[in-house]
Amino acid sequence: MDKFEEIFVKGFIDEPIDPTLDLFDEIEKLKKEKNAVILAHYYQEPDIQDIADYIGDSLGLSQQAAKTDAEVIVFAGVHFMAETAKILSPEKKVLLPDYKAGCSLSDSCPPNLFAKFKEKYPDHLVITYVNCSAELKAMSDIVCTSSNAVQIVESLPKDQKIIFGPDRNLGTYVAKKTGRDLVLWNGACMVHEIFSMQRITKLKEKHPEAKFIAHPECEDVVLKMADYIGSTTGLLKYTIDNPAKEFIVATESGIIHQMEKSNPGKVFIPAPPNNSCACNDCPHMKRNTLEKLYLCMKNGLPEVTVPMNVIEKARLPIERMLEISARLGI
Ligand code: 13P
Ligand code: SF4
Helix, strand or coil, rough: HHHHHHHHHHHCCCCCCCCCCHHHHHHHHHHHHHCCEEECCCCCCCCHHHHCCCCCHHHHHHHHHHCCCEEEEEEECCCHHHHHHHHHHCEEECCCCCCCCCHHHHHHHHHHHHHHHCCCCCCCCCEECCCCCHHHHHHEEEEEEECCCCHHHHHCCCCCEEEEECCCHHHHHHHHHHHHCCCCCCCCCCCHHHEEEEEEEEHHCCCCCCCEECCCCHHHHHHCCCCCCCHHHHHHHHHHHHCCCEEEEEEECCHHHHHHHHCCCCCCEEECCCCCCCCCCCCCHHHHHHHHCCCHHCCCCCCCCCCHHHHHHHHHHHHHHHHHHHCCCC
């Protein structure tokens, strides 16, 4: 198998690594050698978060991707995030440690079906959550993330008709917060959909002092119980600013690494999913490992590319989001 076939089959180049190598040192050397920057999402495994140049939520990572002067962006996250970086910096090489790191939410909205859905609402503006494919972004008027979705909808005239996709849970949350009647695509994230209201209720009884915090990708029944709802950056900030000593956390478990680092002595309890076989790990985010990160930097592969005609159309809605966020100081 050549390298490209191997990436197609496995998602990464499965080369043996000398066990005596210190991967942290090797990755630092490769960063300098290749003028590379590592951008990592909070859902990555702790080792990857610790070696990253920047850790953040989807908005923060897009802002970094737009402004970095590194020649290579190593995206420790999932495919749609690396695509967004490529759209914002088409002249740069964008690497993804495992090409198969996808996203169930993005997959729940195939572009051809969304195009037909959009046709039914010709007088609506299209706002898409960043967790979608580049093709979907190219069909949108404005992109948003969980940290600016409410403000982006509020920035539009009250009588503006809006389609919101692909996440129905974030869409429901935004509709409630803004009082707008949004037309929603029926998509969802496999990690945030499985939290159990009954089990969370029991856990809260056991930990009456704990604050319950949740990501807006969770279902409405779960969000109704939350003391705070926010993006991953918002959740992290809340644990720092709030004096509580215990937090029940309804989002992907990777964020707990930063919460523990930022809050020595505080306790973070992952919110329980609805069956005991499940966990709060995103199987897509967790495809990336320190070993794959090292191999991708060494080989310059897997590389994420986006066709130029898609870049041209997808760039404007992302830039609109970045402009509105900058104007509002988000
Ligand atoms: P944020 O990083 O914007 O909070 O989104 C979480 C997520 O699901 C990323 O895939
Ligand atoms: Fe997609 Fe959900 Fe994983 Fe985020 S946590 S990458 S939305 S599947």
